[in-house]
Amino acid sequence: MKPKQNPTADVPIMDAEAIHKALRRIAHEIIEGNPNLESVVLAGIPSRGVEIASRIAAFIREIDKTDIETGVIDVAMHRDDVGTRKELPVVHASKLPVPLEDRTVIIVDDVLYTGRTVRAAMDAINSFGRPARVQLAVLVDRGHRELPIRPDYIGKNLPTATREQIQVRLRAKGISGLRTLAACWFRRSAETNFPLGPRKSAEISNLQ
């Protein structure tokens, strides 16, 4: 099935195949960098980070025959912009295995931008315990960090302007009901007149 095309300004930067390859490579890198793979927890940031984490876990299972744990780390209640937004971020229930001591927690998100979400995720993880290590895996690193944060695993480095948007969309996967990553779009807002949306779009389109 071909993903539906959005307005003409959308530039696809990764198709399903490219995302597949990038996540598979990240899975290899995680295996390589973590000899004690059983201690790894992939903690996805809702909602696309959770999907990406489960995709990486599936690759690791396929490559290394190791089942690694996945979790959900909600950042909404740990954000640093409370009281400054007109609309509150929706909170999700977090889920992490405890105890976290002696574990490596890999935070997984779709797009890394300012780094503030990752900082909030690290704070959230600390309220569950004190992991041995915390790492960061992202599908796209678009630059413009506002905090000293650096990803350990990167699907694609993508230099951007702040006025541009990166969108990662999910698609339902056949009858299993699972979602797979359909495509990653690069939206050049400079070329169109649509209003400047959230800096990192939160839209999920279910394309199937």
Added chain:
Amino acid sequence: MTTRWTRKDLLGLRELTADEINFVLETTDAFKQVGTREIKKVPALRGKTLVNFFVEPSTRTRTSFELAAFRLSADVINISATTSSLTKGETLKDTARNLEALQADIIVLRHSSAGAPQFLASRLKASVINAGDGAHEHPTQALLDLYTIRERRGKIAGLHVAIIGDILFSRVARSNIFGLLKLGARVTLVGPSTLVPREFEKLGAEVSHKIDDVLPTADVVNLLRIQHERQRREYFPGLGEYIRLFGLTKQRARLLKPDCLIMHPGPINRGVEIDSEVADGLQSVILDQVTNGLAVRMAVLYLCGGIAT
């Protein structure tokens, strides 16, 4: 989830839509999880000030709001009827305006007069949360009851909920009736005709004066305390007769379906509206209600107090 919360105040369930109620319950899931963490505290309301303004005495509701605020990193001050200037003749409005002048962001109000929270909410910039006003509404109690039912039964629509006891003087009953009916439950109010008048049928609930007829079909029974403090005259001949006719005794509890939930907003009067063995039995979710109350109040404070003002 398309609904977003846009209210600065929570005054009652009557004005909420089913979507808004469900949104609070879903938000509660996230905050209940916080209570299972090693560090049960998040910075969601850091820098905000909450005033627990309890003009009518309460221990459990005030403590629950206080703990909820602590877990959200808000600063809390408690003002009770005896410590407030209301006893010195200051009006409710002036007291509240003074609290707001101290940059209080959220005022949790318990008051003996129905409508007091609405009165303040329309005059203050601060968020006002109704923690019980007279015999009118007690929205967070109803939300925690709804949450507990949803958690145990997976749904609310289609369930038959019996609310038993002093309905006339109960703000818990009113908020529960609004919430349960909006979410599609069937509600039967049970008690003596003096405490459960037929007027309640106008709200969409059923009314019964025979508890034994209702218990066998109930999925949830919510027992209410006889509020002696609100009754100016006797509404039934005596406690002995009340227990005989409406108390959930051990014998009577055998009429219930095995999966029927037994709820009580507390404080319970053991041996009056409920027997000790029933209150402590396997079907009782009374302590779950207390735990869930904390999470519901965190959700409500986050939703009402977290938006930019």
